[in-house]
Structure formats: structure tokens, C-alpha cells
Amino acid sequence: GEDVEQSLFLSVREGDSSVINCTYTDSSSTYLYWYKQEPGAGLQLLTYIFSNMDMKQDQRLTVLLNKKDKHLSLRIADTQTGDSAIYFCAESSDNAGNMLTFGGGTRLMVKP
Amino acid sequence: KAGVTQTPRYLIKTRGQQVTLSCSPISGHRSVSWYQQTPGQGLQFLFEYFSETQRNKGNFPGRFSGRQFSNSRSEMNVSTLELGDSALYLCASSPGQGPHEQYFGPGTRLTVT
Numbered sequence: 001g002e003d004v005e006q007s008l009f010l011s012v013r014e015g016d017s018s019v020i021n022c023t024y025t026d027s028s029s030t031y032l033y034w035y036k037q038e039p040g041a042g043l044q045l046l047t048y049i050f051s052n053m054d055m056k057q058d059q060r061l062t063v064l065l066n067k068k069d070k071h072l073s074l075r076i077a078d079t080q081t082g083d084s085a086i087y088f089c090a091e092s093s094d095n096a097g098n099m100l101t102f103g104g105g106t107r108l109m110v111k112p
Numbered sequence: 113k114a115g116v117t118q119t120p121r122y123l124i125k126t127r128g129q130q131v132t133l134s135c136s137p138i139s140g141h142r143s144v145s146w147y148q149q150t151p152g153q154g155l156q157f158l159f160e161y162f163s164e165t166q167r168n169k170g171n172f173p174g175r176f177s178g179r180q181f182s183n184s185r186s187e188m189n190v191s192t193l194e195l196g197d198s199a200l201y202l203c204a205s206s207p208g209q210g211p212h213e214q215y216f217g218p219g220t221r222l223t224v225t
Binding site: 031033035041042043044045048088090096097098099100101102103104105 | 143154162170206212213214219
């Protein structure tokens with residue numbers, strides 16, 4: 001099946017930038033998403049990018065998509081302790097309705 | 113606009129029992145998808161409903177079933193519960209038929225003893 005991979009863990013200092021990376025295998029991916037999950041909570045949609053875009057910026061968040069390398073990244077500027085959470089990337093494709101394939105999640109720890 | 117709601121939030125069941133979970137999507141959204149989240153397997157797609165029809169199904173046994181009503185509310189049922197069914201069950205709603213942004217509910221935490 002299609003695969004989405006993420007590194008497990010990232011630790012940064014408060015105020016620094018965080019970059020969370022994701023690779024995917026499905027060349028027919030239409031949308032790529034970033035979700036945030038805090039302990040005991042559901043998934044919060046942070047941002048998404050259509051596959052024909054290279055970049056999307058939304059306040060402190062910047063998404064970069066390299067379609068050739070099937071690589072997606074999420075940059076969080078001025079990372080705060082409240083950004084500590086698990087971040088999931090996910091993809092969906094035209095031939096699979098709204099089915100999302102998720103990566104395993106990256107745990108971001110922000111140290112004061 | 114109210115978000116996706118799921119009931120109940122927590123459930124404890126015994127092996128062999130069955131359980132029904134409910135999801136109310138965001139108003140106007142016609143697609144509801146269900147996911148199972150476990151520490152070992154991560155987030156796995158169960159099924160998706162659009163206009164009362166199941167459009168996609170993940171790789172789960174037939175003990176897992178679902179349905180969608182005319183008001184887009186959805187239920188999922190798990191029969192003959194096993195210990196391994198203990199998980200956070202998440203539902204997501206989306207406006208339409210193709211890939212779109214999807215919004216998740218808070219989940220139902222099911223514990224099977």
C-alpha cells in the first residue's frame with residue numbers, strides 16, 4: 001500500500017524554528033495535510049496544500065512541497081511551548097475519496 | 113459553526129460485547145470517515161460514507177461496520193469485541209465527494225476488558 005513516513009521525535013528551544021519532515025510514496029496524492037494532536041485530544045487540522053503548489057504560508061506555519069522527491073515539510077516559526085504535540089502528515093488522492101493515509105507522527109517537544 | 117461531535121467520549125466494554133459509536137459532522141458536510149488510532153498501528157482508515165453510501169473501506173474485519181443517515185450523521189458498530197479493539201476512534205467530516213480538508217472530532221476512547 002501507499003506509505004507516509006515521518007521521523008519520530010524533534011526537540012527545539014522556545015523561540016527557535018521547528019521543521020518537521022514527511023515523505024510519501026503515492027504519486028497520485030492530491031492534497032497533503034498537517035494535523036496536530038495534543039494529549040488526549042482529537043486531530044486538529046493545521047494546514048493543507050494542494051499537490052500543484054510548492055509552498056503555502058499561514059501565519060507561523062510554512063508548508064513546503066517537493067513533488068519530485070515526494071517530500072513535505074512543516075516549518076513552525078517562533079516555536080512556543082504550546083506547540084508541543086504530535087504532528088501528523090497525511091495524504092489523500094483523487095481515486096480514494098476522502099480516505100487519508102497518515103504518517104506515524106512526529107512528537108515535537110519545545111523546551112523553555 | 114459547531115465542530116464534529118462524537119458520542120460517547122469514553123466507553124468500557126467487555127470482550128464479546130458489541131458497541132455503537134456516533135458521529136455528527138459539521139453542518140453542510142456530507143462525507144464522514146472513521147479512523148482507528150492505536151499506539152501500535154497508528155491511525156488507520158476504517159471507512160468513509162458519502163450521502164448514505166459507503167465509498168471506501170479500509171482493511172478491517174467484517175466485525176466493523178458503519179452507516180450514515182439522511183442528515184449525514186454516522187454510526188459505527190463493532191461486534192464481538194476483542195481486546196485489540198481498544199483504541200481511540202476518530203471521525204472526520206468533509207464537505208464533498210473529492211479530497212478536501214477534513215475536520216476531526218475529539219474521538220471516542222474505547223477500552224475493552
